[in-house]
Amino acid sequence: MKLFKTPRRSAAIVAGALVGLGGAVAIAAPASAHHPTVKPESACVNADGTWQVTWAVYNSESDLTAVLDSVEIEPAERSSITNIATGAILPVSGAGPLTGVQTLNKLTLRAKLTVQAHWVRDGEDIVQVDTARIARPTEKCTPSTPTPTPTTASPSPTPSQTSPSPTPSETTGSPTPSETTGSPSPSPSETAPAEAQWIYDETCDTLTVGVDVPTDWDDLTVTFTPSTGEAKTVTAPAGKQTVVDFPASEGLKVVASAKGYEDESATITYKTPADCDSAGGGGGEDGGSLPLTGAAAGSIAGGAAVLLAIGGALFFMARRRKVKFTA
Numbered sequence: 001m002k003l004f005k006t007p008r009r010s011a012a013i014v015a016g017a018l019v020g021l022g023g024a025v026a027i028a029a030p031a032s033a034h035h036p037t038v039k040p041e042s043a044c045v046n047a048d049g050t051w052q053v054t055w056a057v058y059n060s061e062s063d064l065t066a067v068l069d070s071v072e073i074e075p076a077e078r079s080s081i082t083n084i085a086t087g088a089i090l091p092v093s094g095a096g097p098l099t100g101v102q103t104l105n106k107l108t109l110r111a112k113l114t115v116q117a118h119w120v121r122d123g124e125d126i127v128q129v130d131t132a133r134i135a136r137p138t139e140k141c142t143p144s145t146p147t148p149t150p151t152t153a154s155p156s157p158t159p160s161q162t163s164p165s166p167t168p169s170e171t172t173g174s175p176t177p178s179e180t181t182g183s184p185s186p187s188p189s190e191t192a193p194a195e196a197q198w199i200y201d202e203t204c205d206t207l208t209v210g211v212d213v214p215t216d217w218d219d220l221t222v223t224f225t226p227s228t229g230e231a232k233t234v235t236a237p238a239g240k241q242t243v244v245d246f247p248a249s250e251g252l253k254v255v256a257s258a259k260g261y262e263d264e265s266a267t268i269t270y271k272t273p274a275d276c277d278s279a280g281g282g283g284g285e286d287g288g289s290l291p292l293t294g295a296a297a298g299s300i301a302g303g304a305a306v307l308l309a310i311g312g313a314l315f316f317m318a319r320r321r322k323v324k325f326t327a
Helices: 008-032 295-320
Strands: 036-045 051-059 066-074 079-081 098-104 110-121 124-135 197-202 206-212 220-226 232-236 241-247 253-258 266-269
Touching: 036 110, 036 124, 051 110, 051 124, 066 079, 098 110, 197 266, 206 220, 206 253, 220 241, 232 241
Parallel strands: none
Antiparallel strands: 036 051, 051 098, 066 110, 079 098, 110 124, 197 206, 206 241, 220 232, 220 253, 253 266
């Protein structure tokens, strides 16, 4: 004799759970769909060693603009940004992104932009965050070429206006020199030679220091001496960036010195980034979403609770059913 257990109880339990969880997802989905997207569009190094990043912030919604509640750039104390600011309007998707240029000093190794966008849909507040990073580029910025101003040529005299040239016997006084005497016009100034640049960056766990050596230089021998721990000596090839890492600690200082250029050494002091104060260390690498609060959060929680209650009722009903056996 074979016994077969009816699947109705299991099916009812699964159905109840799916109703509750599926309903919660259905209610929360419209809010989570809203998001900003931060992208570095381009980056280059200026002639003076500073560098810049062109950032673009995109809106996920094609029918609703957003407002930037907050904008954070890193490193905040060594850079600035245009146009992307708290209170700026994020255009709808398809109308182009909100763009801005972050300018960083010549010692900085990485750049970061974090924005918090805010939508109001059907009276509910929706808040989402996105962040992006970019390393210092090697490509040089192309200087903008000014548009030349057209010059108007003097009209040629008509035959009636032309004075007849005097004959040699009629010439009196000193002759007019045919060329202007004086110093020649200066030639365009030559581009100043590139210089090696110290670079550095901080994370919650690491202080990164290094040197950017121009392509027309010789290789450099560089020593990095920390205030605690052992010094590190590296060979920095021309045309490349060479960096070393030290464990981060409050008050850590690193002296960077190149052989033959000891009088141009630099002291780099570690400063703990602001986002290291958050729970779990330095925060997520890819950004994330802030908790949803207010009316939107209440409606989601309430709807989910109702649907989960229905699922629970179905579960207990299933437990009261008798299991039938057939021979």
